[in-house]
Amino acid sequence: MSDEIEKRINEDYKWGFETNIEMEEFPKGLNEDIVRLISKKNNEPEWLLDFRLNAYKKWLTMKMPDWTYFKIPDIDFQDLYYYAKPKSEAGEGPKSLDDLDPELLATFEKLGIPLIEQKRISGVAIDVVFDSVSLGTTWKDDLLKSGVVFCSISEAIVDYPELVKKYLGRVVPTSDNFYAALNSAVFTDGSFVYIPKGVTCPMDLSTYFRINAKETGQFERTLIIAEEGSYVNYLEGCTAPQRDENQLHAAIVEIVAMDDAEVKYSTVQNWYAGDKDGVGGIYNFVTKRGLCKGRNSKISWTQVEAGSAITWKYPSCILQGDYSEGAFYSVALTNNKMLADTGTKMIHIGKNTKSTIISKGISADDSENVYRGEVKIMPGADNARNYSQCDSMLIGDKCSANTFPYIDVQNPSGTIEHEASTSKISADQLFYLQSRGIDPEKAISLIVNGFCKEVFKTLPLEFSVEAVKLIEMKLENSVG
Amino acid sequence: MLISIKDLHAKVEGSPILNGINLEIKPGEIHAIMGPNGSGKSTLAKVIAGHPDYEVTEGNIEYSINGALSDVAELEASERACEGIFLGFQYPIEIPGVTNITFMQEAFNALCEHQGADTMNEDSFRTFIKTKLPLLEMHEDFLDRAVNEGFSGGEKKKNEILQMLILNPRLALLDETDSGLDIDALKTVAKGVNTLKSKHNGIVLVTHYQRLLDYIEPDFVHVLFDGKIIKTGDKSLALELEEKGYDWLTEGLQ
Numbered sequence: 001m002s003d004e005i006e007k008r009i010n011e012d013y014k015w016g017f018e019t020n021i022e023m024e025e026f027p028k029g030l031n032e033d034i035v036r037l038i039s040k041k042n043n044e045p046e047w048l049l050d051f052r053l054n055a056y057k058k059w060l061t062m063k064m065p066d067w068t069y070f071k072i073p074d075i076d077f078q079d080l081y082y083y084a085k086p087k088s089e090a091g092e093g094p095k096s097l098d099d100l101d102p103e104l105l106a107t108f109e110k111l112g113i114p115l116i117e118q119k120r121i122s123g124v125a126i127d128v129v130f131d132s133v134s135l136g137t138t139w140k141d142d143l144l145k146s147g148v149v150f151c152s153i154s155e156a157i158v159d160y161p162e163l164v165k166k167y168l169g170r171v172v173p174t175s176d177n178f179y180a181a182l183n184s185a186v187f188t189d190g191s192f193v194y195i196p197k198g199v200t201c202p203m204d205l206s207t208y209f210r211i212n213a214k215e216t217g218q219f220e221r222t223l224i225i226a227e228e229g230s231y232v233n234y235l236e237g238c239t240a241p242q243r244d245e246n247q248l249h250a251a252i253v254e255i256v257a258m259d260d261a262e263v264k265y266s267t268v269q270n271w272y273a274g275d276k277d278g279v280g281g282i283y284n285f286v287t288k289r290g291l292c293k294g295r296n297s298k299i300s301w302t303q304v305e306a307g308s309a310i311t312w313k314y315p316s317c318i319l320q321g322d323y324s325e326g327a328f329y330s331v332a333l334t335n336n337k338m339l340a341d342t343g344t345k346m347i348h349i350g351k352n353t354k355s356t357i358i359s360k361g362i363s364a365d366d367s368e369n370v371y372r373g374e375v376k377i378m379p380g381a382d383n384a385r386n387y388s389q390c391d392s393m394l395i396g397d398k399c400s401a402n403t404f405p406y407i408d409v410q411n412p413s414g415t416i417e418h419e420a421s422t423s424k425i426s427a428d429q430l431f432y433l434q435s436r437g438i439d440p441e442k443a444i445s446l447i448v449n450g451f452c453k454e455v456f457k458t459l460p461l462e463f464s465v466e467a468v469k470l471i472e473m474k475l476e477n478s479v480g
Numbered sequence: 481m482l483i484s485i486k487d488l489h490a491k492v493e494g495s496p497i498l499n500g501i502n503l504e505i506k507p508g509e510i511h512a513i514m515g516p517n518g519s520g521k522s523t524l525a526k527v528i529a530g531h532p533d534y535e536v537t538e539g540n541i542e543y544s545i546n547g548a549l550s551d552v553a554e555l556e557a558s559e560r561a562c563e564g565i566f567l568g569f570q571y572p573i574e575i576p577g578v579t580n581i582t583f584m585q586e587a588f589n590a591l592c593e594h595q596g597a598d599t600m601n602e603d604s605f606r607t608f609i610k611t612k613l614p615l616l617e618m619h620e621d622f623l624d625r626a627v628n629e630g631f632s633g634g635e636k637k638k639n640e641i642l643q644m645l646i647l648n649p650r651l652a653l654l655d656e657t658d659s660g661l662d663i664d665a666l667k668t669v670a671k672g673v674n675t676l677k678s679k680h681n682g683i684v685l686v687t688h689y690q691r692l693l694d695y696i697e698p699d700f701v702h703v704l705f706d707g708k709i710i711k712t713g714d715k716s717l718a719l720e721l722e723e724k725g726y727d728w729l730t731e732g733l734q
Contacts, residue, residue: 427533432573435529436587436643437561437594446586450577450626 012473016242016272019107019212023131026083028215032056034082035185041083042154042188045161048168055174055184062178065312068341069370069402072310073246075283080248082186084131084213097136104135111239113208124235125150127207129220132188139203146202148232149194153221156192163194167225171254171291171318179250179285179312183219187252190220195230195261204233204460209249211240211271211282217248224254226261228294235463236267238307243272244280246309251286259294259321264302266459268467271307276365278337281309288315292324295350300327302458304467305342306474314372316345319353319381326355329455331467333448333474334367334399343373343404348384348414357388360452363399364475374406377414384414392422393451395444395475445472482507482651482682483528484549487539489707490527497523499707500539505651508679512693512718513686515704516726521686522570524704525653528684529567530557543651561587562594566649568640570656570686575627580639581606583627584646591647612645615675617668633660641672652676653684658692670695690722705730 026037035056039049064072088101097115108115108128115128115138125139127150134152143150149160157164174184191207211218226232240247249271255263265288274281284307290299301315317326328344346355355375363369369392377384392401403420425447433443449456449468456464481504488501497520505511513521527534528541530552542549545563552560575583581602589599600608606623613620616638628636637657644652654673658666673696677683685692693701693715701717702709703726711717711729 426573428573429575431531431557432569433575433583433587434557435531435561435567435569436583436647437558437590438586439558439590440556442586442590443558446578446583447575450575453577 013242013272015111015239015270017110018241019103021101021103021212022087023084023213024087025081025213025216028081029078030080030082030186038083038186038188042157044157047165048157051169051174052185055181056186058175059178059181059185062175062181064178068312069404070339070341070368072283072312075248077182079215081213081216082132082219083188084216085133086130089133089135097138100135104130107210107212108208111208111210124204124206127152127191127205129189129191129207129209129218131211131213131216131218134189134191143202147196147199148201149192150205151192153187153190153192153223156223160192160194163225164192164223167223167254167256169254171256171289172252172287177287180252180287183221183250183252183287187219187221190251191222193224193232193234195226195232197227198229199227200230201232204235206235206237209236209238211247211249214243215245215247217250220251222251222253224256224263224265226255226257226263226297228258229260231262233264233460234266235460236265237270239270240272240282242280246281246283248283248285249308253286253288253315255290255299257290257292257294257297257299257324260296261294262298263290264300265290265315266302266463268304268463268470269307269311270470273307273338274309274336276336278309281338282307284308284311284313286313288313289318290316290326291318292321292326292350292353294324295321296323297321298325298327300329300458301344302329302455303331303342304455304459304470305330305332305340306470308340309338311338311340311342313342314344316347317355318347318349319355319384320349322350323352324350325353328357328359329458330359331362331452331455331471332360332369332371333362333364333471334369335364335474336367337365338367340368341370341372343371345374346376346386348375348377348381348386351380351382353381353384355386357386357390358454359388359390360455361390361392361401362395362448362451362471363392363401364395366398368400368402370402370404372404374408375416376408377411377416379410381411382413384411386414386416388416388418390418390420391451393448394422394424441476444475448475481505481549482544484542485528485539486542488527488536488541489538490523490534490536492523492534496537497534497707498527501707501709503702503709505682505684507650507682509700510677510683510685510696510698512698512701513684513704514688514701514718514721516730519704520707521704522655525567525655525684525686528653529565530555530560532557558590561647562591564650566644566647566652568644568652568654568657570659572628572631572636572640574629576629578627579624580627581609581623584609584643587643588646609642609646612642615645616642616672618642634662634665637661637669638665638672641669644676645672648676650680651682651684653686655686656688657685658687658689666692667695690718693718703729705733
């Protein structure tokens with residue numbers, strides 16, 4: 001009987017299993033030695049160690065942000081492991097994914113990401129990050145034939161040091177914020193993408209982040225460089241075991257787009273969110289920013305935020321090139337006791353720049369869901385345009401939704417439109433669907449999916465199917 | 481017997497609306513329910529369909545399930561719909577972002593699953609639903625628009641009838657399906673309802689106007705007043721009401 005109950009509870013978060021594998025860990029806690037150890041482990045050049053140490057020194061002087069709508073619990077940064085790597089992958093240099101520890105292969109197979117060659121998903125290249133390290137990247141050699149570099153950032157540091165040195169920390173400076181400084185000091189791995197001039201990346205690129213080790217923080221760093229006239233579609237997914245302790249994930253993603261380049265970045269964030277009483281779950285404190293450096297460049301962020309106990313995340317665009325375009329499409333779903341403070345920043349610097357913000361917040365149970373966004377039009381940004389739409393939907397009467405849009409216009413030729421709405425799923429809508437034979441859970445999920453449609457349609461098809469399923473699963477127990 | 485309603489009392493937000501309804505419908509019959517505003521006509525339809533805001537305080541509704549009359553009190557609206565009860569709404573509800581075809585496919589497949597039949601994928605469902613469109617003079621565009629969003633009054637009502645034809649209910653409750661329709665749309669809607677009519681189905685028309693009954697011939701006409709049926713007759717009663725109004729029936733009752 002209790003087995004049955006346990007099974008049902010576990011079904012709520014089917015990605016919540018643990019992989020039993022021997023790990024190599026650095027001692028707990030954070031100090032200069034740990035920073036040096038991480039750098040040494042990755043065979044990093046001197047400049048990168050300096051970069052890390054600088055960031056670490058800055059971080060020591062900074063404080064956790066306290067302006068979120070809700071209180072973020074204190075985190076003991078000395079009580080975390082900053083580096084954890086499967087022992088079986090301890091050998092030097094990259095090796096074939098086919099030779100990975102069978103435990104790891106089985107783990108990713110279970111997560112729906114087969115890694116061995118004959119089972120790989122075609123049309124998508126995947127970099128898999130397990131705790132502190134990238135285990136490998138599929139289709140790497142095939143991509144290289146088109147000139148596309150897709151590998152772990154630790155490999156890029158060794159193989160493409162000039163590119164990394166030129167761009168690392170240029171979009172998100174080390175002192176940008178508390179978690180960015182922390183990440184800059186201790187990032188262990190992540191993904192690196194370089195799309196050369198004029199190349200349309202022949203397949204979608206994707207990174208899958210898996211946290212497995214206990215009491216370990218995951219600090220990964222992604223750098224995407226799109227040269228003139230190039231195009232890439234990038235996808236990100238993430239899951240973690242179901243545990244009673246909170247775990248920290250503090251990532252940085254930096255994107256640079258040159259003239260006429262376009263980068264689409266999509267995330268389905270499904271970190272473990274804690275149980276219904278708010279015990280456990282990932283703290284997801286992430287800095288993502290894109291620089292539209294070139295004329296007519298485009299960067300779009302699409303995110304489906306459905307997991308994490310606390311989300312603090314504002315994927316942003318700096319629209320530096322004239323005629324550049326930034327977009328942010330977001331669905332943030334909170335249920336149980338989840339807290340989300342998420343949104344975007346659109347900084348218009350170049351002339352005739354354009355930004356679009358579509359944010360859909362769904363709150364259920366006792367959760368709190370905040371949209372926080374800033375649109376800034378700098379003095380030189382003639383004819384800048386922004387359109388923002390922030391809609392919130394409440395399910396039940398114990399949750400809350402808040403919208404904090406900040407608008408700063410320093411050029412009179414700018415056009416800013418902002419629309420916002422808050423709705424409750426109406427009893428009439430539910431009854432209408434039910435009177436056609438659709439059960440209440442399915443009815444809610446239909447209404448919610450309709451509500452999110454403008455965002456889902458910006459996702460690649462498979463991701464959008466996954467997002468719909470995920471939202472459905474999340475809401476299953478939230479229908480009163 | 482398809483449905484047997486005995487001494488039904490119901491209230492909404494504390495106010496009693498139905499005060500002892502008795503009604504029996506056999507398969508193949510068409511019943512019209514008429515009556516002045518506020519007499520409880522729409523409430524009766526909603527209570528039969530299982531609207532959660534309405535509380536049944538006395539009496540019961542028995543409905544034929546698997547050949548036997550069963551009390552439906554414990555069945556949720558969606559379960560009643562799966563057993564073949566359909567409510568055509570007076571004011572169909574908008575569901576932003578959900579396409580009409582997705583909505584109808586979900587509904588259709590919910591019924592299929594309940595009956596243990598194979599469900600349909602979108603392609604075959606589209607082919608199936610397209611066969612029903614000409615009858616209602618509806619364009620295929622309807623299928624890809626959000627449910628009832630931006631529909632005219634007539635389009636919304638046709639859409640209700642389309643859903644009814646897709647779901648093929650055993651008991652169709654049509655709540656003022658004729659209101660707000662011009663004469664052409666009224667004829668089209670009536671044609672749709674007549675298509676459903678068979679010896680297996682019961683149809684209840686809630687209406688204010690006799691003109692609908694020119695196109696759909698009822699077997700019985702009931703007059704509802706103050707939550708009770710005060711008179712039952714054949715289709716000639718509707719003509720009489722058209723001519724004389726309700727006062728001659730309700731005088732002295734209030």
